[in-house]
Amino acid sequence: MPQTDFGELLRQHRFAAGLSQEELARRAGLSGDAIAALERGRRRTPRPLTVRLLAEALALPDHERAHFIDTARGLPRRTTAGDRPIPAATPVPAGQLIGRRAELAAAAQVLTATPVRLLTLSGPGGVGKSRLAIAAADAVGDSFPGGHFWISLSPPDRAPAAGVAAATGLPRPSAHRDLTDVLDLVAEQLGDRRALLVLDDCERVVHDAATICEELLQRCPHLHVLATSREPLHVSGERVTPIRPLPIDDAVTMFHTRAIAHGVQPTADEHGDVRQICRHVDGIPLAVELAASRLNILTVKQVVMELARSSAILAGTDRTAPHRHQTWHASLQWSYDLLTADERTFFAAMSIFSGGWTIAAARAVSAGLAMTTERHDVVVELTSKLVDASLCLVRRERGFARYDMLGLVREYAARQLTRHPARAHVEREHLRHFTALAAAAEPHLLGPDGARWISMLDAELANLRAAMLRALTRGYITAALRLLDSLATYCHLRGLDTEWQAWRESLWT
Ligand SMILES: Nc1ncnc2c1ncn2[C@@H]1O[C@H](COP(=O)(O)OP(=O)(O)OP(=O)(O)O)[C@@H](O)[C@H]1O
Ligand SMILES: [Mg+2]
Incomplete structure (x- = not known):
């Protein structure tokens, strides 16, 4: 590659300083024509004083100034890298790559x-x-x-x-x-x-x-x-x-490595708890690191207990980490802040689901919210945005797509929903949707198409349970009775009679 000529270098520096030829000329006390002649290569051997004045006017830092003067004299760059740009350093990782x-x-x-x-x-x-x-x-x-x-x-x-x-x-x-x-x-x-x-x-x-x-x-x-x-x-x-979270075994290795770095070696007895922590955080390396950093003041068992309460425990002690890596909430906020107001509302609303959702269910629970989600294409668009932003996952099952969130992401979204004016509306629509689904399925469960309807209810079991629980705790008696009635056959077929009885009893007490 030929060495950069002085005219080209001058143009680059002037460009970088955001100056026109006239502005640079004024600053350096030279004529605009002189600058143009140098840049176009009409003048190839500028006088040393001219070069110094230009370096001054361009406010070049020391290493650039030296190169600028050398180039004017026709000397090669003083680095071993020849005419290569100086690559910015790749970050040095704190430890070995685990798995992957x-x-x-x-x-x-x-x-x-x-x-x-x-x-x-x-x-x-x-x-x-x-x-x-x-x-x-x-x-x-x-x-x-x-x-x-x-x-x-x-x-x-x-x-x-x-x-x-x-x-x-x-x-x-x-x-x-x-x-x-x-x-x-x-x-x-x-x-x-x-x-x-x-x-x-x-x-x-x-x-x-x-x-x-x-x-x-x-x-x-x-x-x-x-x-x-x-x-x-x-x-x-x-x-x-x-890129998916780490498999649990690799996450456990990572937890041990980070714990040791904090001066704590988990014992063999604590192994089960370490696995539980890694599962709770879905094997996300940052969350594993933050959980391990809590061993500076807590035991492994205490970290398990704190995590069951809230992910607010996931805060690190590394002062050099970027802000978004200092706490788990900051990491999620980084993504949340990049969403529009409608996308935020939709994200919060989707936390109502347990065990995932379909486009039809998303449409049902967000119907009536400000972003006109009755429209199918708007719901598809919003879902696509959340998937793109890695805030929700797609699972493809038997020709249908379902959507879900990692546990820690859902917890964050649920906190947004708690504070949102639409919370009660979303809860009611969730209950309405799954009550209607159970009622629609019930007459078919023992018919020729029963297997299909049963597997549809299987896929929604977590949502049906959440809907029932909410109906019971919020006192929506009519909806709870309807749901109970519609689910009797399904629960019997699936050996869930005890659970069904428990719902029934809490309804009558
Ligand atoms: N396989 C791994 N082995 C060891 N450490 C890892 C591994 N994966 C991630 N880490 C550590 O976990 C933390 C988070 O990882 P990283 O910064 O690569 O996440 P990221 O996906 O780039 O996050 P962001 O979206 O915020 O940029 C870092 O401290 C990183 O060194
Ligand atoms: Mg990154």
């Missing part, structure tokens, strides 16, 4: 052995997307002789343009420089180099992340991008790999 062998192998394979040039690791907050990206970038390093660049898009106080500039060794752009200008420069620098760009934590600025990918992938034919995001970028050519 299959995910790592799959990511490496996609990045090195397929035509896919944009791979997005998506998944809920704290599930381990960034940690996996660190490992993947490391694993495929040799396949990218052009180096790899790590751009974190999470710092709320840094514009994406500044993040991109920092990661690729460009001077810091001034506040009013837009992303397209910076991408022009980066594309020029990367050229046809075979390099890997890691775009970490894209969800906060997902549109900018999409622009970065589109622009650079189009202009740099051998560039590959590995993105991590709670939400897919939806850019053409993107391959999305959903």
Whole structure:
């Protein structure tokens, strides 16, 4: 790659400072024509005084100033990296990667052995997307002789343009420089180099992340991008790999590792409790870490008990962690804050379900809420948004999709619903919907189509139980009686007579 010439370097710095040729000329005490002549290469050997005045006017930091002066003299860059941009450091992980062998192998394979040039690791907050990206970038390093660049898009106080500039060794752009200008420069620098760009934590600025990918992938034919995001970028050519929580055995290993780091070694007797904690937090690495960090003041058993009360216990002690990783609630709030008002209401309303829901049920419970959810397509759209934001999961069962939330996510959504003016309405609609479903099923249960209706009630058993419990505790006697009546045959067929009797007794007492 040819060495950058002085005119080009001057243009880049001027661009980064957000100055026109005339403004720079005024600051440096030179003429506009002189600047234009230098940038266009009409004057190739500027006088040392001119170079110093320009460096001054551009307020170049020391290392840039040295390079600027050297380039004016026709000297090569003083770094061993030749003309490569200086890659921003990949974050150094606190410990070994636990598990994730299959995910790592799959990511490496996609990045090195397929035509896919944009791979997005998506998944809920704290599930381990960034940690996996660190490992993947490391694993495929040799396949990218052009180096790899790590751009974190999470710092709320840094514009994406500044993040991109920092990661690729460009001077810091001034506040009013837009992303397209910076991408022009980066594309020029990367050229046809075979390099890997890691775009970490894209969800906060997902549109900018999409622009970065589109622009650079189009202009740099051998560039590959590995993105991590709670939400897919939806850019053409993107391959999305959903990252699931850790399997329980790996989560348990992680809990032990983190506990030891806090100076506590769980005993063999505590093993069952450790498993229970890991199951309670669904194997989400961040939540496992936060739970283990509580061993600084609690026993394993106490953590189990506290978690049963509330996930507010999940708060860490690591002062260097980003804010959204210091507590579990902050991690969820990060996603919640990115939703619109309607999406928030819908998210809160969906916490009413136990054991998942269907589009029809979502439509029923949110009917009458402000976002006109009677309309099927609006419900589909809102559901799709929650799935995209990794706040809800899709399960495909026998040709039908059901939706659900991880336990800790549902708990957070339920807290939002408790405070929401629509809470009572949503509860009533949930009860109405499942009472109607049980009543519709009842006449068919012993008929030729019985198996289908029974399996439909099986899928909704958790919701039917929740509806019954709510009817009993809230004193909706008519609905409770109707539900009890409709469920008698089903409960008998499923060997749930004792539970049915218990409902009946609490209704009459
Ligand atoms: N497989 C793993 N082995 C060891 N540590 C892990 C693993 N997965 C995640 N972690 C740790 O768990 C914490 C959360 O992981 P990470 O930051 O990768 O989550 P994330 O999905 O990128 O979250 P966010 O959506 O908030 O960016 C980090 O401290 C990380 O080091
Ligand atoms: Mg991350």
